[in-house]
Amino acid sequence: MSQLALYRKYRSQTFGDLVGQPHVVKTLQSAIQQGKFAHAYLFTGPRGTGKTSTARLLAKALNCEKGPSTEPCNECEPCLSITAGNCLDVLEMDAASESGVDDVREAIVQASEYKPAFCRFRVFIIDEVHDLSGKAFDALLKTIEEPPEHVVFILATTEYNKVPPTVRSRCQRFEFHRGSVQQVASRLQYVAEQEKIECDPAALAAIARMADGGYRDALTLLEQAILTCDGKVTLELVYEQLGLIADESADALLKAMAENDVPAIVQGLDEIYRTGRDPRSIIESLLLRLADLTRAAYGIEVGDSSHGDRLTATASQIGKDRLLLFRSELSTAHRAVRDVSLPRIWVESELVRTSQLTAPSVPKSEPRKADPPARAVAEVKSEPPKATGDQDFDHLAQAWHKVVGKLSEVSKVASARLNGSKVSAASGKQVTVTFNRQSDAEWVSESTKVQKAIYEVWNKSGGDGLQLLFEAEKKNGTRPQPVETATVESPAQGESLEKMGREVFGQD
Numbered sequence: 001m002s003q004l005a006l007y008r009k010y011r012s013q014t015f016g017d018l019v020g021q022p023h024v025v026k027t028l029q030s031a032i033q034q035g036k037f038a039h040a041y042l043f044t045g046p047r048g049t050g051k052t053s054t055a056r057l058l059a060k061a062l063n064c065e066k067g068p069s070t071e072p073c074n075e076c077e078p079c080l081s082i083t084a085g086n087c088l089d090v091l092e093m094d095a096a097s098e099s100g101v102d103d104v105r106e107a108i109v110q111a112s113e114y115k116p117a118f119c120r121f122r123v124f125i126i127d128e129v130h131d132l133s134g135k136a137f138d139a140l141l142k143t144i145e146e147p148p149e150h151v152v153f154i155l156a157t158t159e160y161n162k163v164p165p166t167v168r169s170r171c172q173r174f175e176f177h178r179g180s181v182q183q184v185a186s187r188l189q190y191v192a193e194q195e196k197i198e199c200d201p202a203a204l205a206a207i208a209r210m211a212d213g214g215y216r217d218a219l220t221l222l223e224q225a226i227l228t229c230d231g232k233v234t235l236e237l238v239y240e241q242l243g244l245i246a247d248e249s250a251d252a253l254l255k256a257m258a259e260n261d262v263p264a265i266v267q268g269l270d271e272i273y274r275t276g277r278d279p280r281s282i283i284e285s286l287l288l289r290l291a292d293l294t295r296a297a298y299g300i301e302v303g304d305s306s307h308g309d310r311l312t313a314t315a316s317q318i319g320k321d322r323l324l325l326f327r328s329e330l331s332t333a334h335r336a337v338r339d340v341s342l343p344r345i346w347v348e349s350e351l352v353r354t355s356q357l358t359a360p361s362v363p364k365s366e367p368r369k370a371d372p373p374a375r376a377v378a379e380v381k382s383e384p385p386k387a388t389g390d391q392d393f394d395h396l397a398q399a400w401h402k403v404v405g406k407l408s409e410v411s412k413v414a415s416a417r418l419n420g421s422k423v424s425a426a427s428g429k430q431v432t433v434t435f436n437r438q439s440d441a442e443w444v445s446e447s448t449k450v451q452k453a454i455y456e457v458w459n460k461s462g463g464d465g466l467q468l469l470f471e472a473e474k475k476n477g478t479r480p481q482p483v484e485t486a487t488v489e490s491p492a493q494g495e496s497l498e499k500m501g502r503e504v505f506g507q508d
Helices: 022-034 051-063 077-084 101-109 134-145 181-194 201-211 215-228 235-242 247-258 262-274 279-297 305-318 320-339 343-356 374-379 393-410 412-418 438-445 448-463 497-505
Strands: 040-044 090-094 122-127 151-157 172-175 422-427 430-435 467-472
Touching: 022 051, 022 172, 040 051, 051 077, 051 090, 051 122, 051 151, 090 101, 101 134, 181 201, 181 215, 201 215, 201 235, 215 235, 247 262, 247 279, 247 305, 247 320, 247 343, 262 343, 279 305, 279 320, 279 343, 305 320, 320 343, 393 412, 393 422, 393 430, 393 448, 412 438, 430 438, 438 448, 438 467, 448 467
Parallel strands: 040 151, 040 172, 090 122, 122 151, 430 467
Antiparallel strands: 422 430
16 A cells, blocks of 8 residues: 555644635634635635645535534544545545536536535535636536535636636635745644654755745655655755755855856866756756845845854855846846756856856956946046047046946846956047957947947047047957947937847847
């Protein structure tokens, strides 16, 4: 005989045992106590949040020999038979497998005409009701609208929008909520104690996070961990089971990205790949870790406080701005990784690219002198440009930083390409701007649309009447490589910067 799954073994048998849905319990108990219960209910919400369990509890409360009662006794024949799933007067139907009109007519419409065999009410529980066909809903509609006095309908669905409005309007709707990490972890701890299994709080918190608020999913993951553990469920075991990477490895990878340490990023990924982790799980692990680090950075309590000091220290090393940037970039990568033909190489390039977005504008070997960071430019008061033959170099440098700052707000592509560029020389009406990479200089010079956006901001920032020359930065004693620029007729007049950014750089 197969072992009873934990989510079935620990299914709530009383309203008091139902976790995370107090608003549903309070309303149902109040209706039963006043004798004003409805003839049709619609339970909606994510999977594994207790919809079917609540439907059975309501069926027991209505048919209990000591009731209708706000709490089933679980001792009388109706309560015991409903718990065992063999009550003749409580019929459960799975609409996912019985969605046709004939199924509904035979199992519900015709059966509802007969009085209960020994219970007070005949209860029809239809799970995943949204899977019923259009004709099946039509056949069910009249019976739900005016059912016999001895019939109660309880419909459950995870996709409320697929239920026809004509059916919704005839039911009392109850929305079930996802459980919080603390609520799910608390339930897991209770089950572990009942099963006499020792579990690390951090391991239960990790399972609760992965369950995404679903109690059934959490109990299934816990059961898998119990089957593979050697006496104790640890965080390392849970990570191994879920295919995630350890917190230490995730922290090391995120620090390397924050420091723009490409060799460390590549080496860290190679070490993780050797443990058998796939690219998608790596991104998921980093996103989960970033969520905890963000909470620690902003002083929000994390579910498991045993590693709070380490989280705070790591978050301060990375910085709030980088944490938010990493979360945004990796969330985009997580959506795209499933469609990539070479996910391993692609993830590596994505992490390196993301690290470049936070790279310092001046190499470590050069002193930080006249180049103020882009975010400080807003504090510098703009001065009118001097005569063409006597331009103030600092003023031009500030004007270019305004260009970088404004366009970086509009486009991530522009932020990555322009980051690190600076004014290196000024002669007459010509101003030279150098880039760290030849490809970035060519990207600007070969596109008239990009130059039009640059000149729009440049002219308003104090560079009006001056021509820009784009070239790659001098490296290893070689001369800078000037790039021929396309002709820009005139800056766009009357167009907002945001609209121009969308047209030039695309939606990013």
